[in-house]
Amino acid sequence: MISPETGAIRVLQDAQDPLLVRACRGEPVETTPIWLMRQAGRYLPEYRRVRAQVDFLTLCRTPDLAVEVTLQPIRRFGFDGAILFSDILMPVEAMGLEVEFNPAPEVNPPVRTESDVKALRRPDPTRALGFVLETIRLLRKELPPSVTLLGFAGAPFTMAAYMVEGEVSKEFVRLKSLMYREPLVFHALMEKLSLVVSDYLSAQIEAGVQVVQLFDTWSGQLGPRDYREFVLPHVRRIVELVKTPEVPFILFGNGTGSLLELMAEAGPDVVSLDWRTSMKEARRRLGPRMPLQGNLDPTVLYAPADIIRSRAREILEDVGPDTPHIFNLGHGVTPETPIEGVAELVHFVHEEGRRLREQASGAIAVGTKEAERE
């Protein structure tokens, strides 16, 4: 689709963009970029030292500290992406509710009626969430140009889950009851959240993030029919409001193996999937051009190095060297993950991603030579 001329110009532009951004755009890359969800966290002793001084919310609200813990895993492992240290419930606080971590999140008062929804504010992120934007500006100064800064927000359904339930839930009975019994109230809440999230992500882009990820951790609790009716229109709207050609948009879901096509329908640049669906299957269903992110089981990081390598290799081979991919876990790093496992993974993905690409282009070169001979 790209003429040779345009292609040449594009290559020049791309040379200025880091690996992770180019992979999200589906452009050719020299190796597979890698970052991990929750890569800044309890499994790192340097993170625990910071947390020994301040509580979680203070850490999120203090730019210098948030910058420090965002940078810790970059220094240690050489990830291709640094994800802003924050929490998906930050905007919920800005909407007028009380958020506590004990350590599981609690939201007060829970949102359950039409008037509860109406009372929610649509905050101006430059005021209410200025500390996040300040963290981003500081990070852009600190990070080397090869490392991509990712911003993020919780998706409306996932945020609504905490807001309606008021706490972590197993079966989301209150949330789904609202959805089935008062669909207008449910949609009004989702619409308000979509605007808040869009404002918030746009402000993050304005402040300097180079990729955004929308975390829809709980949408995997819905079947395809409910996702299409109750979630998809809102996610699509956020994508429309936020996505720019410069800043790729990643949509993450957990337990969403049955929803991959619908997630792609929402229009993100990248679909990020958990480990329950194989990359081969995801690639088959979403086609060769869709950039995919994922999807190692986070508990594989507890395994011996040879298992980590063989599982990571399977993912790279399933994806194939010619199709766009950002390596990640299928969900966040768990708190007791061995540091050696993470180091092994990052090293291996970079080496093997390069090797597979060289092998593939070697095979093409050989193929060309053989074709010339005939």
Place this chain on the structure above:
Amino acid sequence: MISPETGAIRVLQDAQDPLLVRACRGEPVETTPIWLMRQAGRYLPEYRRVRAQVDFLTLCRTPDLAVEVTLQPIRRFGFDGAILFSDILMPVEAMGLEVEFNPAPEVNPPVRTESDVKALRRPDPTRALGFVLETIRLLRKELPPSVTLLGFAGAPFTMAAYMVEGEVSKEFVRLKSLMYREPLVFHALMEKLSLVVSDYLSAQIEAGVQVVQLFDTWSGQLGPRDYREFVLPHVRRIVELVKTPEVPFILFGNGTGSLLELMAEAGPDVVSLDWRTSMKEARRRLGPRMPLQGNLDPTVLYAPADIIRSRAREILEDVGPDTPHIFNLGHGVTPETPIEGVAELVHFVHEEGRRLREQASGAIAVGTKEAERE
């Protein structure tokens, strides 16, 4: 495959078997049978009255009381199946561990080493679990011939999850670490559990259950590659040891949308799936002859009657009137489920299942007439 003669004999035999058993065998039925996982439970006032007198474990261990609560939902709703009231952790106790419900299950001491696995007993169910077998014998006397008695057990992976973690877990780090780091110990545990479960289900069949269901609630935490290596051989072995032509075998998984083909490979008569995968998709992937069970989202029972009906109708239409199906939820009834919702669902499934079949056979009859005319 059946000659007209054999077919005729089969029909005579089937007349003696209840609807649910015939549906599990994939035989033609007059309407769709329905029962619900956890249909005996807290959402029923008559159950809460029994539980006000005794704790959960005493209830499981006292045949007269277990019979009473098993029968309660049959009397109230007219389900086609009565599932033995018990808990999947009963055999774990018989293997020599302490099981408590506070109210979430806890197992002590947790099983984490080779010697822990070796120390586990393979109990004789007629001795160690005689109270369950007595409950079954009493139930067969009490139940009308039209209601099928289902027995059940936890699948090895799901039982191992509680035994290795010692408690309910979110990420199953200990279980999966054992799996990845000490696969021989993990497989030894799974093998022992497979034998215990097989003995237990065979004893239930001997005592009189007419269908058995293996609950693999947690296998949905694994991707297809791990399921194939670590779970499938053990489930297949149980199926081989337990399944008889008379007593159909149902394999249930939760969050196992990516594993349906592998579950079918284990050889059960029926695959039971949660609501995250549509029945249409499951039917497409497993073919028209595979009996399927499921798969309404349990929270739909909190919805108004018209939504319950429309969602149940979608499932019946997705399955189609000519393909074998047992209606169920995608997981268990939740504790605050409105009783009216359950009553509505049972009534509707029976009526609509009959109507769709009559419509289909009417259409065939009309089709035949039109063909004759031409």
